[in-house]
Amino acid sequence: MAYWLFKSEASTWSWEQQVAKGDVGEEWDGVRNYQARNFMREMKLGDRGFFYLSQKDRKIVGIVEVCAESHPDSTTDDDRWDCVDIKAVRPFSNPVTLDQIKAEERLAEMVLVKNSRLSVQTVTESEWRIVCEMGQTKPD
DNA sequence: GCCAACGTTGGC
DNA sequence: GCCAACGTTGGC
Numbered sequence: 001m002a003y004w005l006f007k008s009e010a011s012t013w014s015w016e017q018q019v020a021k022g023d024v025g026e027e028w029d030g031v032r033n034y035q036a037r038n039f040m041r042e043m044k045l046g047d048r049g050f051f052y053l054s055q056k057d058r059k060i061v062g063i064v065e066v067c068a069e070s071h072p073d074s075t076t077d078d079d080r081w082d083c084v085d086i087k088a089v090r091p092f093s094n095p096v097t098l099d100q101i102k103a104e105e106r107l108a109e110m111v112l113v114k115n116s117r118l119s120v121q122t123v124t125e126s127e128w129r130i131v132c133e134m135g136q137t138k139p140d
Numbered sequence: 141g142c143c144a145a146c147g148t149t150g151g152c
Numbered sequence: 153g154c155c156a157a158c159g160t161t162g163g164c
Contacts, residue, residue, distance in 0.1 A: 009162090033147075054162055098163080117146060117161055 003123040004039065004049035005112060006064060006086065015051055015061045018088045025067040025087030028120075029075045036120035040084045041070045049086065050123060050131065052112065058098040060131060062091040092135035106130055 006028060008014070018026065031037055047066040053059055068085035101107050107130060111121035123131075132139035 007162095035147095058163075115146090116163070119161090 002042070002044070002047045003125060003128040004043065004047060004066075005052055005060075005121040005123050006049050007052045007054050007119045007121070009055050010053050010057055011055075015053070015088070015091065018051065018062075018064065018086070019091075021087065023067070023087050025085040027074060027085050028083045029073045031073070031083060031119055032081060033119060036118060037080075037082055039120045039122060041082055043069060043084050045069055048089070048128075050128075051088070054116075059095040060092060060101075060135065061095045063089040063132075063137065065089050090137065092137045094134070094136045096131055096135045100134060101131070104130065104134070 028040065031040065043066045045066055045068075049064045049066070050060045051062045051064050053061060064086040066084050067087045070082045070084055072079060073081040073083045098112070101110060102113055107113065107127060110123070110127055111118060115121075129139050
């Protein structure tokens with residue numbers, strides 16, 4: 001199983017909206033970046049991801065799960081763009097802020113730190129466990 | 141609100 | 153195929 005990070009702006013798509021979709025989940029559409037798209041094409045059912053809010057919030061607020069593998073993005077006719085569906089698994093007891101992540105030296109190599117603009121990112125297993133611990137949330 | 145970093149576009 | 157110009161993102 002692989003781990004990922006999905007980035008959103010609360011004003012565009014919030015954690016509450018994601019939770020409201022329940023186990024049906026929702027398309028992670030609108031991505032128009034090849035690297036991010038390629039990561040989504042690699043995703044498998046059951047893969048887990050962090051739900052990160054950029055801009056004003058700048059924190060990881062919960063865990064999501066891939067509930068449909070890569071398929072055409074329904075928001076465009078351009079067949080270059082695919083996306084997955086994700087559903088909310090659980091919120092973090094303690095959201096983990098970007099400041100906390102930057103202050104943790106074991107997370108210095110996280111994509112969020114190295115390339116903050118990428119909207120879909122990979123997360124290593126050790127990074128996953130550290131962030132879950134910081135969020136006081138079970139990792140599985 | 142600013143601006144650096146990055147990705148994309150299009151002229152050559 | 154290069155690279156300047158442009159648009160967008162996101163941290164600050």
